[in-house]
Amino acid sequence: MTARSIQPLALLLVGLLYWQLVSQFSGAKEPWDAEGYWRIWYPGSLVISALSGFLLGRRGWLAGVIVTFAQLPVMWVNTGSGGLLMVGATILCILAVPAVAVSMIGGRLARSRTGGGKTDGAV
Numbered sequence: 001m002t003a004r005s006i007q008p009l010a011l012l013l014v015g016l017l018y019w020q021l022v023s024q025f026s027g028a029k030e031p032w033d034a035e036g037y038w039r040i041w042y043p044g045s046l047v048i049s050a051l052s053g054f055l056l057g058r059r060g061w062l063a064g065v066i067v068t069f070a071q072l073p074v075m076w077v078n079t080g081s082g083g084l085l086m087v088g089a090t091i092l093c094i095l096a097v098p099a100v101a102v103s104m105i106g107g108r109l110a111r112s113r114t115g116g117g118k119t120d121g122a123v
Contacts, residue, residue, distance in 0.1 A: 007055070007056060008056075008059075008062060008066060011052050011056075011062075011063060011066050011067065012066050012070060014048065014052075014067075015045075015048070015066055015067040015068075015069075015070025015071075016070045016073060016074060018044070018045065018048060018067070018070070019031045019045075019070050019071045019074040020074050020078075022034050022037075022041045023074060023078055026041075029075070029078040029079050030071075030074075030075045030078065030079065030088075031071045031074060031075065032071065032091075032095075042095070045067050045068065045099065046098060046099055046102050048063075048067050049063045049064040049067045049068070049099040049100075049102050049103040049106070050063075050102040050103055050105065050106040051106065052066075052067065052103060052106070053102065053103030053104060053105065053106030053107040053110075054106035054107065054109055054110045055106075055110070056103075056107055056110075057107055057110045057111060058107060058111060059107065060103050060104055060105075060106050060107020060108070060110065061100050061103055061104040061107060062103070063099075063103035063106070063107075064096055064098075064099030064100035064101070064102065064103035064104070065096050065099070065100060067099060067103075068092055068095050068096040068099045069089075069092055069096065071088075071092060072085070072088060072089060072092060075088055
């Protein structure tokens with residue numbers, strides 16, 4: 001495996017861990033049902049997305065998608081059913097838009113700091 005493929009996988013693990021901890025700390029089976037989701041947890045995921053976007057460089061926009069969609073397997077495992085999984089995926093598409101924006105900005109900042117040469121993030 002190359003660093004190029006390990007970075008998104010590592011970020012997926014971070015996202016899964018983050019959303020599982022949100023569920024455990026809040027007692028909610030689905031992260032977006034957690035108290036403080038809009039005040040604490042979702043903004044926290046945007047910070048993770050922005051920082052990860054900076055580290056991923058040119059592929060920074062992926063960070064927002066990965067961190068946001070990491071909620072889906074957490075919801076599936078915690079609820080034990082997939083009846084509304086497609087509805088959840090649709091909502092996550094909407095929630096991913098701001099996350100993609102901030103992670104893309106993070107990636108562009110990384111490239112501008114290195115004169116445009118930062119393409120694949122830190123190894």
